[in-house]
Amino acid sequence: MVHKIIGFVHFVIAVFSVLLALGFMSASDEIVLQGADMNLTVGGDVQNVDMRAASAFIQSAALEHQGNIARLVPDLRNPTSHRNLYLAVGASSASSASWIEKGYPDFTRSMTTTVQPFAKISSLDVRGQYVVFGSSSLEQAVITGLQGMGLEVSTASVSPLETFKWFLSTSGLGNSYMVLALIVIVSAGAGVILNARSYAIQRLQGGSYWTSLGRDLIALARFTTPIYAGLAVITLVALYFYNSLHQVAGFAWFAALVAASLSTAALLTHGGVLLLAWRVPLIAAVKGQIPAKSTLGAVYVVKIVASFLAFGIVSATLVLGGQVLGQQESKAVWAANSDLSMLQFKTNLSQEEFMQHGQLFGQAARKADRDGTVVFAQMFPFEALQSYDPNGTVAPVSGPPVVYVNSTYLKRETVLDAQGQRILPSDTVRLLVPNSLKPELEKISETVSFSIGVDRPVKETVLIADDQRINAFSSFDGIQADTSFPNAVVLAVPSGGTWMPDGDYYAYATSGGLLFTDPEDMIARTDQAGASGFVTGFRPAALDASATFQKDAAAFRNHLFSIGAALLVLLVTSLGAALVYTRKNAQRIFVSFIHGWQSWQVNAWLLAVESAAAIALIGYGIALAAKDAAATAAGSTGATSPILRESQPLVQWAPTIALAIALLSVTFTLLALRGYKTSLIRSHSADA
Numbered sequence: 301m302v303h304k305i306i307g308f309v310h311f312v313i314a315v316f317s318v319l320l321a322l323g324f325m326s327a328s329d330e331i332v333l334q335g336a337d338m339n340l341t342v343g344g345d346v347q348n349v350d351m352r353a354a355s356a357f358i359q360s361a362a363l364e365h366q367g368n369i370a371r372l373v374p375d376l377r378n379p380t381s382h383r384n385l386y387l388a389v390g391a392s393s394a395s396s397a398s399w400i401e402k403g404y405p406d407f408t409r410s411m412t413t414t415v416q417p418f419a420k421i422s423s424l425d426v427r428g429q430y431v432v433f434g435s436s437s438l439e440q441a442v443i444t445g446l447q448g449m450g451l452e453v454s455t456a457s458v459s460p461l462e463t464f465k466w467f468l469s470t471s472g473l474g475n476s477y478m479v480l481a482l483i484v485i486v487s488a489g490a491g492v493i494l495n496a497r498s499y500a501i502q503r504l505q506g507g508s509y510w511t512s513l514g515r516d517l518i519a520l521a522r523f524t525t526p527i528y529a530g531l532a533v534i535t536l537v538a539l540y541f542y543n544s545l546h547q548v549a550g551f552a553w554f555a556a557l558v559a560a561s562l563s564t565a566a567l568l569t570h571g572g573v574l575l576l577a578w579r580v581p582l583i584a585a586v587k588g589q590i591p592a593k594s595t596l597g598a599v600y601v602v603k604i605v606a607s608f609l610a611f612g613i614v615s616a617t618l619v620l621g622g623q624v625l626g627q628q629e630s631k632a633v634w635a636a637n638s639d640l641s642m643l644q645f646k647t648n649l650s651q652e653e654f655m656q657h658g659q660l661f662g663q664a665a666r667k668a669d670r671d672g673t674v675v676f677a678q679m680f681p682f683e684a685l686q687s688y689d690p691n692g693t694v695a696p697v698s699g700p701p702v703v704y705v706n707s708t709y710l711k712r713e714t715v716l717d718a719q720g721q722r723i724l725p726s727d728t729v730r731l732l733v734p735n736s737l738k739p740e741l742e743k744i745s746e747t748v749s750f751s752i753g754v755d756r757p758v759k760e761t762v763l764i765a766d767d768q769r770i771n772a773f774s775s776f777d778g779i780q781a782d783t784s785f786p787n788a789v790v791l792a793v794p795s796g797g798t799w800m801p802d803g804d805y806y807a808y809a810t811s812g813g814l815l816f817t818d819p820e821d822m823i824a825r826t827d828q829a830g831a832s833g834f835v836t837g838f839r840p841a842a843l844d845a846s847a848t849f850q851k852d853a854a855a856f857r858n859h860l861f862s863i864g865a866a867l868l869v870l871l872v873t874s875l876g877a878a879l880v881y882t883r884k885n886a887q888r889i890f891v892s893f894i895h896g897w898q899s900w901q902v903n904a905w906l907l908a909v910e911s912a913a914a915i916a917l918i919g920y921g922i923a924l925a926a927k928d929a930a931a932t933a934a935g936s937t938g939a940t941s942p943i944l945r946e947s948q949p950l951v952q953w954a955p956t957i958a959l960a961i962a963l964l965s966v967t968f969t970l971l972a973l974r975g976y977k978t979s980l981i982r983s984h985s986a987d988a
Contacts, residue, residue, distance in 0.1 A: 302491065302495070302516050302519050302520060302523075303490075303491035303492070303494050303495045304491075305487050305490060305491040305494070306487070306488055306491035306492075306520070306566075306570065307520070307523045307524075308487070309483075309484055309487045309488055309491070309566055310520065310523070310524045310527070310563065310566065311524075311527055312480070312483075312484075313480075313484065313559055313562045313563055313566065314524070314527050314528055314531050314559060315531065316480055316558070316562070317555045317556070317558040317559035317562070318531060318535055318555050320473060320477065320554075320555075320558050321551050321552075321554040321555035321558060322551070323467070323473060324463075324464060324467045324554055325407045325408070325547060325550060325551050325554065326407060326408040326410075327467050327470075328463050328464075328467060329406060329407040329408045329411055329547070330408070330410070330411045331463075332458060332463055333370070333372075333385075333404075333431050334395075334396075334404075334405060334407075334547050334550065335394075335395060335396055335433055336431045336432070336433060336458045337432050337433060337434060337435075337439070337457075337458060338431075338432040338436075338439045338455055338456070338457055338458060339429065339430070339431055339432075339455065339456040339457075339458055340429070340430040340431075340432060340439070340442065340443070340453055340454070340455055341428075341429055341430075341453070341454045341455075341456070341648060342426055342427050342428060342429075342430060342446055342451055342452070342453050342648060343427050343451070343452045343453075343454075343647070343648030343649065343650070344427070344450065344451045344452035344648070344650055345450065345650035345652065345653070346425060346426075346427065346450075346451070346650075348450055349426075349449050349450055349451060350449075351423060351424065351425060351426055352422060352423055353449070354426040354446065354449055354451070355418070355421070355422040355423070355424075355426055356422065357445050357446070357449075358388055358418070358426070358430075358442060358446075359388040359390075359418055359419070359422075361390075361438060361441045361442050361445060362388040362389065362390030362391075362434075362438065363390040364390070364441070365390060365434060365435060365437050365438035365441055366390050366391045366434065366435075366438075367390050367391050367394075367432065367433055367434020367435060367438035368387060368388065368389050368390055368391055368394055368396045368397060368432075368433040368434060369387070369388045369390075369418070369430055369431070369432055369433070369434075369438070369442065370385045370386065370387045370388070370396070370415075370418075370430065370431045370433070371385070371386040371388075371418065371421060371428060371429070371430055372384075372385060372428070372429040372430065372431055373385075373386065373421075373428065373429075374644065374836070374837060375837065378839065381410060381411055381412065382411070382412050382413075382414070383411070383412075383413050383414075384413075384414050384415075384416065385399070385404065385413055385414065385415045385416070385431075386415075386416055386417065386418045386420060386421045387399060387400055387415055387416070387417065387418055388417075388418035389417075389418075390434070390438075391433070391434065394433060394434075396433045399415040400415050400416065400417060403415060405543075405544075405546035405547055406543065406546060407543055407546050407547045407550075407551070408543070409542075409543070425833070426446075426451070427451070427646075427647075427648040427649065428647075428648060430442075431458075439455070443455065452648075460550075460553075460554075464554065464557075470855075473858050475609070475612070475613050475616075475858070475859065475862040475866075476858055476861055476862045476865065477558075478609055479606070479609060479613075479862050479865040479866045479869060480562065480865065481561075481562060481565055482602055482605060482606050482609070482866075482869045483865060483868065483869055483872070484562050484565050484566045484569070485565055485566070485569045485602055486599075486602055486869060486872050486873060486876065487566075487872070488565075488566040488567075488569040488570045488573070489569050489570075489572075489573040489595075489598065489599075489876075490872070490876060491570070492569075492570055492573040492574050492577060493573060493577070493595065493876075493880075496577050496580075497586065499512055499574065499577050499578070500577075500580075500582065500586045501586070502515075503578070503582055504582065504586065509574065509575060509578045512574065512578075513570075513571055513574055516570065516574070517567075528559075535555075536548070539551070573595075573598075576594050576595065595876075595880050596877060596880050596881065596909075599873050599876045599877045599880065600873075600877065600909060600913065602869070602873055603869075603870065603873035603874070603877065603913065603965070604913050604916070604917075606866055606869040606870050606873065607870065607913065607917050607961055607962070607965055608917065608920070609866055610863065610866035610867065610869075610870065610961050611917060611920070611921065611954075611957060611958055611961055613859055613862045613863050613866055614863055614957050614960075614961065615951075615953075615954065615957055616859055617856065617859040617860060617862075617863055618953075618957075620852055620855055620856040620859055621856060623781075623782060623852050624849070624852050624853055624856050626782035626784060627781040627782045627845075627848070627849045627852065627853075628849075629782075629784060630771075630780075630781060630782050630783040630784055630845070631849070633771050633783045633784070634783070634841075634842040634845050634846070635842070637675075637712070637773070637815075637841070637842065638840060638842045639817050640675055640773065640815035640816065640817060640840070640841045640842070641815060641816050641817075641819040641838040641839060641840050641841060642779065642809075642812045642815055642816075642838060642839060642840075642841045642844065643809050643816060643819060643822065643823075643835050643837075643838050644835070644836050644837040644838060644839070645661075645806075645809075645810060645834060645835055645836060646833060646834050646835075646836050655803075656831075657806075657831040657834040658802070658803050658806035658807075659802045659803060659806075660826070660829040660830050660831040660834070661802075661805065661806050661809070661826050661829070661831050661834055661835070662801070662802025662803055662804070662805035662806050663802055663829055664822070664825035664826045664828070664829040664831075665805040665806075665809065665814065665822065665825075665826075666796050666800070666802065666805060667796065667825065668816070668818075668821070668822055668825055669706065669708070669795045669796040669800075669805075669814075670795060670796025671796070672707075672708050672711075672795065672817075673708075673816060673817045673818045673821065673822070674706070674708060674795065674796075674814055674815070674816055674817075674822075675706070675708050675709050675712065675773070675814070675815045675816075675817065676704060676705055676706035676708070676709060676793070676795075676808065676813060676814055677703060677704070677705050677709050677713075677771065677772050677773045677774065677813070677815070678703070678704050678772060678773070678774045678775065678808060678811065678812075678813030679701050679702070679703050679704075679772035679774070679775045679780070679785055679788070680701065680702045680703075680704065680751075680775070680776075681701060681702075682697070682698065682699030682700055682701060682702060682744075682747065682789075683697070683698065683699070684776070685702060685747050685748060685750070685751035686747055686750070686751075697743065697747070699740065699743065699744060699747065699789075700734070700737060700744070700787055700788055700789050701772075701785045701788045701789070702748060702788065702789045702790075702791060703770050703772045703785060703788050703789070703790050703791070704790075704791045704793065704813070705790055705791070705792050705793070706792070706793055706794070706795040707725030707726070707792070707793075707794055707795040708725075708795050709792075710723055710724065710725045710792060711725060713770075713771055715732065715764060715768065715770065715790060716764060716765040716768060717732075717762060717763065717764050717765065718735045718763040718764060718765055720765060723762065723764065723792070725792075725794070725795070726760075726792070726794065727794050727797070728759040728760050728794070729756065729757070729758050729759050729760075729791070729792070729793050729794070729799055730758065730759065730760045730761070730762055730791075730792045731744070731745060731748060731758045731760070731761045731762070731789065731790075731791055731792075732762050732763075732764045732789065732790035732791075732792060733761060733762070733763055733764065733789050734763070734764055734765070734766050734767075734768070734787045734788075734789070735763045735764065735765065735766050736766045736787065737787070737789070738763060741761065744789055745758065745761065748789070748791060752791070756799055758791075764790070766787060767786065767787060768786070768787070768788075769784040769785065769786050770784075770785050770786075770788040770790055771783040771784060771785075772785055772788070773812060773813075773815055773841060774811055774812035774813045774815075774841075775811075776811065778811055778812050778844070779812045779841050779844035779845055779848070780845065781844075781845040781846075781848035781849045781852065783845075812841060812844070815841050816838070819838035820838075822835065822838075823835045823838070867964070870961075870964065870965050870968055871968050874965065874968035874969040874971075874972050875968075875972045877906065877969060877972070878906075878969055878972030878973045878975075878976050879972070879976060881903070881905075881906045881973070882973065882976040882977065903973055906969070906973070910965070910966050910969050911966075913962075913965070914962035914963070914965065914966055915962075917958045917961060917962045918955060918958045918959050918962055920958060921954040921955040921956075921957060921958030921959070922954070922955045922958075924951060924954040925951055925952055925953075925954045925955055928951040928952075929952070
């Protein structure tokens with residue numbers, strides 16, 4: 301009979317596999333279509349392309365190669381939770397062919413998909429996103445045919461495993477998976493070690509290694525079969541009520557993949573530790589002795605891996621925690637600005653069309669800006685406004701964040717001058733600098749003036765009150781969930797003036813720097829300006845901020861769980877190391893107690909190993925901080941493109957984090973040694 305801890309490990313594997321598959325399917329359903337084989341992006345110049353002929357070719361290619369092709373079109377009003385598929389059917393027996401009548405089987409409730417025949421868009425511009433359901437011959441035929449018409453086609457394969465790796469890396473559950481794998485390895489090995497005497501008795505009865513291993517596997521099968529069967533029934537019932545069993549095959553496949561990988565780790569560990577136990581002399585094995593050196597070595601391999609993993613998880617969690625706290629404070633800001641929307645633009649145009657449509661959009665946006673329906677609020681890191689040195693010989697000068705705003709922003713948001721009076725809109729370009737930064741005013745003015753160009757000079761500099769939190773709604777990364785930038789410098793420009801070129805209106809709008817209070821009016825203005833269809837939709841900017849917050853909050857919770865699990869691994873491995881060491885040196889420990897020797901003298905070897913592991917972890921933390929400091933001082937990563945090199949968040953605290961984890965690990969071991977020593981002395985004293 302296998303030890304109870306091994307049975308519990310396999311129960312945890314089953315439950316975790318279901319939970320991880322549920323999270324993966326929910327996340328992937330929003331970016332990947334069920335059964336897709338390839339994604340195509342069609343773009344290029346369409347001046348000489350017959351749209352109806354191109355659409356007809358796509359439909360005929362699907363029929364000829366017996367596959368299905370879908371055009372993916374985001375919803376105009378709600379692109380984050382609804383999408384449209386226009387399906388060209390060439391394989392009526394394929395599951396995707398039934399979507400037109402039965403609907404797309406969305407796994408999650410947060411995304412709905414409407415499927416319609418491809419013929420409904422046969423007269424529209426064929427440029428856009430396509431999904432291929434079929435053989436490589438269909439994919440190649442579509443690519444060759446569209447390229448022959450003068451269009452540009454790029455491809456991206458749809459791999460479930462690649463999607464799975466993306467999910468693990470972005471959700472924070474990748475750390476949980478790694479930590480659980482360590483727990484599985486430690487627990488499986490511990491279960492065999494704790495059952496060592498039972499295996500010795502089997503050897504006395506003439507059993508072989510393979511006999512004992514086979515007996516354990518049969519016992520595990522008997523234990524896990526009802527668990528997996530019961531969990532499968534419960535999961536199917538839950539999924540039936542949640543989504544009518546949509547994509548249940550994909551869900552089952554990923555759950556089985558996770559369970560198989562973790563179970564394999566558990567079984568390999570089980571077999572390996574059992575083999576070590578078999579190498580112990582029979583008489584010693586009957587007494588409960590175990591292979592101390594090899595077991596200790598294996599325990600410390602796991603413990604060191606867990607220490608480094610805990611270091612990475614704690615560092616990431618602290619960064620995420622700071623982001624989540626900042627986002628919490630910004631919720632009220634987004635609630636007050638819930639009327640602001642971000643525009644979506646047509647992609648896959650030729651370069652010439654982008655420039656032409658961007659200019660037309662800019663002209664329309666300038667008029668809307670002048671009418672007060674455009675809010676400009678984008679943050680730039682101070683370092684990003686400086687000239688780029690491709691040789692890396694000049695380090696960027698650090699400074700406060702700079703927020704570009706327009707007059708409409710100043711009407712909505714309160715910014716106070718140094719005397720406590722509200723800053724009102726003006727017809728001049730002004731630089732608003734916190735009073736505490738007055739000594740750096742020259743540096744700030746030079747940097748901002750350089751970034752905007754001599755043809756757009758700052759006309760006035762105004763000192764504003766210190767410690768104000770300037771709200772910026774976007775940055776290089778798009779919409780900001782955390783809008784607050786304390787003590788930021790503000791560049792205030794007149795709404796609808798000549799300061800911003802037409803092309804910049806489009807550039808800022810794509811990143812969320814320009815937000816619109818009446819997006820439908822802006823779409824109409826753009827169409828009337830001659831760029832019909834260039835703006836394809838809009839969505840409330842607050843939704844993007846909310847989605848970012850929810851994603852970061854979920855990742856933060858996952859990281860907290862991973863920290864707890866990693867610390868549990870450190871505790872269990874410390875207990876294991878202390879147990880093995882105490883058993884191996886039981887007689888020496890008891891004699892040292894009688895003679896009054898110091899504990900460090902008896903446990904010198906184990907303490908040396910602990911110290912080496914701790915020093916390695918602390919050294920790693922110091923090396924990270926030193927490397928980042930050197931790279932930041934150099935001001936360049938050595939890249940040939942203007943990529944800003946910034947210090948990684950909290951990396952300067954890496955040595956402190958490493959020291960804390962190392963001390964905790966050593967403390968666990970010392971406490972475990974003390975506990976096992978006390979138990980050993982009491983046992984020997986009672987026998988005496």
